[in-house]
Amino acid sequence: MPTDDEPRDFIRRKVYEDVRSGKHGGKVMTRFPPEPNGYLHIGHAKAICLDFGVAEEFGGKCNLRFDDTNPTREETEYVEAIKEDIRWLGYYWEDRLYFASDYFGKMYEYAERLVEMGKAFVCDLSPEEVREYRGTLTEPGRNSPYRNRTPEENLDLLRRMKAGEFPEGSRTLRAKIDMAHPNMNMRDPAIYRILHRSHHRTGDEWCIYPMYDYAHCLEDSIEGITHSLCTLEFEDNRPLYDWFLDQLDVFHPQQIEFARLNLTYTVLSKRKLSRLVENGVVDGWDDPRMPTLSGIRRRGYTAESIRSFVDKVGVAKRESTVDVGLLEHCVREDLNRRATRYMAVLDPLKVVIEDYPEDGEDWLDFVNNPEDESAGTRKVPFSREIYVNRKDFMMEPPRKFYRLSPGREVRLRYAYYIRCEDVVTDREGNVVELRCSHDPESRGGSTPDGRKVRGTLHWVSARHAVTVEARLYDRLFGIPNPMKAPEGGTFMDNLNPDSLRVLPEVPAEPALASLGPEDLIQLERIGYFHVDPQRSREGYPVLNMTVALRDSWAKIEKKLSGHGK
RNA sequence: UGGCGAGUCGUCCAAUGGUAGGACAGCGGACUCUGGAUCCGCCAAUCGGGGUUCGAAUCCCUGCUCGCCAGCCA
Numbered sequence: 069m070p071t072d073d074e075p076r077d078f079i080r081r082k083v084y085e086d087v088r089s090g091k092h093g094g095k096v097m098t099r100f101p102p103e104p105n106g107y108l109h110i111g112h113a114k115a116i117c118l119d120f121g122v123a124e125e126f127g128g129k130c131n132l133r134f135d136d137t138n139p140t141r142e143e144t145e146y147v148e149a150i151k152e153d154i155r156w157l158g159y160y161w162e163d164r165l166y167f168a169s170d171y172f173g174k175m176y177e178y179a180e181r182l183v184e185m186g187k188a189f190v191c192d193l194s195p196e197e198v199r200e201y202r203g204t205l206t207e208p209g210r211n212s213p214y215r216n217r218t219p220e221e222n223l224d225l226l227r228r229m230k231a232g233e234f235p236e237g238s239r240t241l242r243a244k245i246d247m248a249h250p251n252m253n254m255r256d257p258a259i260y261r262i263l264h265r266s267h268h269r270t271g272d273e274w275c276i277y278p279m280y281d282y283a284h285c286l287e288d289s290i291e292g293i294t295h296s297l298c299t300l301e302f303e304d305n306r307p308l309y310d311w312f313l314d315q316l317d318v319f320h321p322q323q324i325e326f327a328r329l330n331l332t333y334t335v336l337s338k339r340k341l342s343r344l345v346e347n348g349v350v351d352g353w354d355d356p357r358m359p360t361l362s363g364i365r366r367r368g369y370t371a372e373s374i375r376s377f378v379d380k381v382g383v384a385k386r387e388s389t390v391d392v393g394l395l396e397h398c399v400r401e402d403l404n405r406r407a408t409r410y411m412a413v414l415d416p417l418k419v420v421i422e423d424y425p426e427d428g429e430d431w432l433d434f435v436n437n438p439e440d441e442s443a444g445t446r447k448v449p450f451s452r453e454i455y456v457n458r459k460d461f462m463m464e465p466p467r468k469f470y471r472l473s474p475g476r477e478v479r480l481r482y483a484y485y486i487r488c489e490d491v492v493t494d495r496e497g498n499v500v501e502l503r504c505s506h507d508p509e510s511r512g513g514s515t516p517d518g519r520k521v522r523g524t525l526h527w528v529s530a531r532h533a534v535t536v537e538a539r540l541y542d543r544l545f546g547i548p549n550p551m552k553a554p555e556g557g558t559f560m561d562n563l564n565p566d567s568l569r570v571l572p573e574v575p576a577e578p579a580l581a582s583l584g585p586e587d588l589i590q591l592e593r594i595g596y597f598h599v600d601p602q603r604s605r606e607g608y609p610v611l612n613m614t615v616a617l618r619d620s621w622a623k624i625e626k627k628l629s630g631h632g633k
Numbered sequence: 634u635g636g637c638g639a640g641u642c643g644u645c646c647a648a649u650g651g652u653a654g655g656a657c658a659g660c661g662g663a664c665u666c667u668g669g670a671u672c673c674g675c676c677a678a679u680c681g682g683g684g685u686u687c688g689a690a691u692c693c694c695u696g697c698u699c700g701c702c703a704g705c706c707a
Contacts, residue, residue, distance in 0.1 A: 077646085103707055138706065195705055204703055206635045240705055250636040252703050261705035280707050304637055304702050325638085327700095332644085380656060382646040384639090387700055391644050394657050404670060439670070470668070479666060513666045524666050593667050621668045 077383040079324055080122060083295055087126055092294045096128025099293050100154070101135045101168075101284070104146035104268075106338040107353045107360045108153045110374070110395075111329040117378040118297055118326070120159040131291055132161035135168045137283045139267040147268075153361040157371050168278075168287050169269045175278050175286050176230065178316050179241060179259060183222045187315050188259055189215055190225035191242045198240075201247070202255050208248035209255045215244065229262055232275045236264050241276075245311065253308045257281060285309040288321040296321045299328040300385065329381065330389040333543040334359050335550050335559055349563060350544070356600075356612045357544045357567050367541065368588060368598025368614030369395075373402040392543065396615050399596065403614065407590040408436050408443060411481065411526045412576035412611075414538060414594060416455035418530065419502045421486060424452040429531075432512065434482050448577050450483050453530040455575050457593075460525050461502060463491065466628055470523035472502065478523040481592060485510035485521055526592045533575035537610040538597070540569040574611075583609045593617065 075081040087094050100119040102108065108116075123130035132154065136142045154161070182188035191214045193201060203209030217225070226241055228234065241260040249255055259282045264275050278286075285308075288296045296309075303325045313320045330336065335344075336359055344350050344358070353360050356367035364374070377398040381390050411434075430450040437443035456472070465473040472478050477487040490503035509515045513524075544550075546564040553561055583589065585601045595616035603610035 101707095105707085135707070141706080198705075199703075202703060204635085208635090209703090237705065242705095252636080255703085258705050263705085277705095279705075284707085300638070301701055302707090305707095306637090327639085380645080382656095384646070386639055386646095388645060391657065394645070397657060400669090409667080409669095435666095438667080468668090481666065483666095521666085523668085526667075590667085590669085593669075617667075617669050619668075624668080 078385070079118065079295075079297060079326060079383055080125070082324060083122055083126055086294070095292075095294060096123055096126040097131070097292050097294045098123045098128065098297060099131040099133050099288065099291060101133045101287070102150050103135045103138070103141075104143060104150060105138075105141045106146060106342065107362060108150055109336055109341065109358075109360045110331065110334075110364060111336045111359075112153075113157060113361060113374050114329040114378050114381065114383075115297070115299070116154055116157055116159060117375055118383060122295065122297070128294070129164060130159070130161065131164040131166055131293070133166040133168065133287060133291065135280075135284065135287070136267070136269065137168050137278050137280065139263060139265040139277060142268055144268050149362065153365075156361065156365060157374065166287075166291065167269055168283055169267060171283075171287055171290055172270060172274055172278070174290060175283060176276075178286060178318075179278075179282075180223060180226065182243070182259070182315060183226055183241070184219050185315065186219055186244065188241055188243050189217050189222050190229065191215070191240050191256075192238070193240075195237060198258075202252065203247070205252070211247050212242070212256065215256070226260075229260070229276050230274075232264070234262055236262050238262060243282075243308075243311070251304055251307055253281065253304055254311070257308060281305055281308045282312055285312050285321070285323075286316075286318075288323075289313055289319045292319060293321040296323045298323060298325055300325050300387070301328075325385065326383050327385055327387050330387075331359065331395065332389055332392045332548040333545045333550065334392060335545070340559060343560070344544075347560070349560070356539070357541050366598070366600065366602075367612055368403075368596060369399050370402050370406075370588070373399040376402065389549070399615050400618070403588060403590065403596040405439050406437075407588050407596055409434070409438070409590045409592050410577060410580055411448070411528055412536060412538070412574050412580060412591050412594070413455040413457050413526065413528050414540075414571055414574055414591075415458040416528075416575055417458040417461060417499065417502065419454050419456050419486070419504055419527075421452050421454070421484075421506050422489065422503050423505045426452060428452060430483075430511070432482050446579060448482065448579070449529045449532040450480075451529045451531045454480070454527045455530055455533070456480075456502075456525050456527050458499075460523075461488070461499065463499065466625075468624055468628070471525065472523070476523075477507075477521055478525055479510070479513055479521045480527045481524050482513050483511075483527065484508070484513075485515065526594075528575045528577055530575070532578050534578050534581040534607070536574050536576045536580050536608065537603070538571040538574045538591075538613065539600070539610065540571065540613045542567045542569075580609060581607050588614075590617075 075084045098119045120130040191212045201210050240258040242256045245254045247255050258279050260276045263277050306323050309323050354362035354366050377395050431447040433445045434448040461472040472488050479485050484506040486504040486506045492501040494500050544567050545562045547562050550559040550562045583599050587599045590596050596614040597611040598614050600610040600612050
């Protein structure tokens with residue numbers, strides 16, 4: 069329980085006050101209630117961190133409960149994937165794994181009770197008729213002609229519904245509230261519908277299934293949930309949540325709503341995400357470009373960075389869209405601390421050190437992680453022919469360009485100072501090779517004379533290089549709000565065509581060949597990468613770019629070209 | 634023209650009658666063997682109009698804007 073500082077948001081403040089005032093004996097119990105019909109995404113991470121976090125902070129517990137009340141769309145496959153995602157995020161439900169379907173019996177008993185109390189009735193209206201009778205936002209609805217059936221008749225009908233005597237969709241059990249209520253949810257909402265479907269857990273035991281509003285409040289009540297946290301769109305459902313619990317006179321949790329997470333350059337809805345998968349825009353639910361937890365994980369995001377992100381985003385009731393840049397900041401922050409540094413050259417340009425012995429070789433000390441001294445050093449091979457990045461050379465450098473150009477001296481990271489003596493071009497004038505000299509005094513990366521060299525380049529010894537694959541990812545959508553579609557278009561029209569670039573033959577230092585699966589690394593001066601557990605093969609790691617390093621040269625470059633024109 | 638909810642720097646979150654603060658982004662600088670990291674600084678906001686008060690982002694009135702709700706989905 070937070071001691072010195074005040075609760076961080078309105079939910080924690082409410083819980084804090086309830087605990088202090090002794091409500092529920094000062095106990096806190098929450099739940100994370102996913103429907104097992106799809107994969108979890110970063111938006112769910114916010115809910116998970118809130119549900120589990122609040123419980124943890126106030127000495128309570130959080131249940132994992134699958135809200136499986138609709139057999140037409142739920143599957144066991146999702147149950148396992150969801151459990152894995154939550155575990156990965158670092159939250160534990162211990163032995164508190166529940167299913168709404170565990171309570172079907174109890175819920176049915178309660179339904180009979182409502183019928184006996186005259187608070188629910190069996191309605192024979194068709195779905196179309198129900199819609200007509202419901203009225204509109206501005207006009208009241210009309211009572212169902214079946215609304216006045218006696219409790220005895222209703223009970224008999226309900227039992228026969230349960231026994232499977234009626235076809236799917238022919239009848240419903242409805243709450244008897246008020247067809248003129250300004251809140252549509254209170255206009256005699258359905259409690260049970262007939263569905264002759266096998267359920268992933270209860271099989272064919274049931275052919276009537278409870279609706280969300282009826283089921284959810286009872287699930288919470290049965291589990292003794294004190295604070296039932298959900299998103300804003302359920303605000304209108306709260307009166308109904310309370311109504312059922314009041315009628316039944318059972319333990320009454322409090323539902324509290326908060327704004328769901330939205331992200332720029334991203335879509336976060338199962339429907340839209342599945343459209344990306346179905347249309348082959350991405351490789352699957354765990355494509356590293358997907359905002360699903362499995363995708364993000366494969367991309368190389370750490371659980372810690374997600375939790376830190378959720379923490380920074382905060383919780384409120386205002387609908388908002390968080391800059392995806394904040395997420396990127398959070399991974400960089402975490403990865404900077406923990407990623408081992410390596411060198412690889414994405415766009416190689418050959419450099420020959422002319423005054424270096426033909427078959428010479430040198431193993432130089434490379435700092436594994438400047439942020440973590442305990443990570444130590446390793447040896448990296450150097451030789452006469454190396455690769456540097458093509459963009460680190462310019463024939464005619466603009467102002468403030470500190471890298472290689474004719475006659476210019478730069479440092480090779482942890483190796484030598486080299487000077488560009490000559491440039492080899494092909495017929496079209498393309499630079500194909502650089503001829504350089506080196507200063508033997510500069511071995512390791514500095515000279516006794518203390519001379520200043522501004523540019524430091526990463527490099528790979530050609531003779532020693534191993535080959536890796538690099539997969540460079542960019543935002544899936546090209547504009548901040550993908551939903552802002554052109555006339556007659558959809559969010560699919562806003563896809564970024566360059567969201568994936570594959571470089572199958574990247575020369576890299578030898579150490580990269582022996583990376584373990586799921587290693588988190590930094591390729592110096594490029595970005596953070598994650599060894600793809602599915603695509604990598606022995607000796608040929610496939611590196612997913614998690615996020616690029618901040619690139620202030622790119623900014624300067626942009627500004628220079630902007631002013632130049 | 635029904636009900637519910639929300640409006641604070643570009644973005645996200647604080648301040649709950651007493652100096653509008655933090656984070657990200659942006660801009661400038663220092664430092665640096667990653668143009669990374671780090672450090673310092675700067676820019677930048679209370680939806681409008683009335684009112685109450687010594688004092689209002691906060692309370693009252695009024696207007697405006699945005700979101701959600703008419704599944705036998707959750």
